[in-house]
Amino acid sequence: MAYELYYWDGLQGRGEFVRLALEDAGADYVDVVRGAKKDGQGMGAMTKIIESKSEPQIPYAPPFLKDGELIVPHVANILLYLGPRLGLAPKDEGQRYVANGLQLTIADMVTEVHDTHHPLASGLYYEDQKDAAKARAKDFIDNRIPKFMGYFERVLKQNPHGDKHMITDKTTYVDLSIFQLVEGLHYAFPRATKKFVKQYPRVQALHDAVLERPNIAGYVDSERRIPFNESGIFRHYPELDQDA
């Protein structure tokens, strides 16, 4: 049975980290909200689960994955679940916790990316918190990007199996998520990321290598890949960007 991914239509957002794993593995999945109402899909199918008054496994928010009767919410949790099933997780059980830890650090950085344009309230328009956004984005570029990216660079450098992968000597979902993170940062902050090749050579090289994987290259060129836009997590507002 196909995996069912539930996420907003019209943006990459957090759902994209899951899509990349499913696409890389060539898995059978349905992007439910983007499907047709007549097939029992579309936005209504997602709302039905989130607002259910009887479902015991209510997700707090999208994305969530449905595999048969099981509902798995949160990106890192979905990837933890899918990883071994898609051949994208370390074989060793202990290392799966290390991979999950890396993914949770990526998740934390994604939340901070979101907060650069929404530092005061996720329910308010960007335009209504622009001054605070400028302050937060400046701190993000000055302090947070170096801290997170410097960390990921170290993880690659200190991987005893070589610096081509975040963990083990094989591609895992963590590598795919690093690709998406770097891709998004380049989109949102072209000035701040201009020197990534020099500053974080291993991270940038991992991004480039993932993009050459046949299934990822095919996906990124397909209509299934929604372009980055200003509804997602990674938004390009030139006034929030600066050289680094």
Added chain:
Amino acid sequence: MAYELYYWDGLQGRGEFVRLALEDAGADYVDVVRGAKKDGQGMGAMTKIIESKSEPQIPYAPPFLKDGELIVPHVANILLYLGPRLGLAPKDEGQRYVANGLQLTIADMVTEVHDTHHPLASGLYYEDQKDAAKARAKDFIDNRIPKFMGYFERVLKQNPHGDKHMITDKTTYVDLSIFQLVEGLHYAFPRATKKFVKQYPRVQALHDAVLERPNIAGYVDSERRIPFNESGIFRHYPELDQDA
């Protein structure tokens, strides 16, 4: 061998969610940073791991758990790892992903609590971002507390095994974390949480029930429990609080 918990001394912070699980289970653990240098503990022992130039499993930040050679970072990940070992996780494997999803929603709320006093930059003093903090805290009380707490209340209500636990009919680490979350919210926002008993009766009742568990009651009264203070996640700044 004892579990080694690595976290800052002097504050409950994110480490407390792990401490509560270890304490409830009566597990053998060392709170490393609070230990003595002469025993190879203290702050230096934590710094050594975080700044290691050779360790393959570098944690991005505390808390992290060391179990033999394995290093597990991030609260939800640590609890995912410890849960089955401490008898505080669902028996069913699928339900463990549901529990992890709940824990990750708790983690998201904890991050939002932190951002009420640090909306612009975690590296700046609260005093230097007070106006933004007031705006963010107001939104947190008006919109985010109701959304998160309403969700947890629904999870309890819709638990097919009864509304005494977040998942299954037994105490899991998720219940313990709900206790800490509610405890922290009452400390930080006494006005905003004054009507919790009426607004979120099941969540408040779960908090109260956890506090009656002998090992938790004993721990909370012990010197091992650091009191809430303004270095932690939950800070009481009266100017950020309001009736709800």
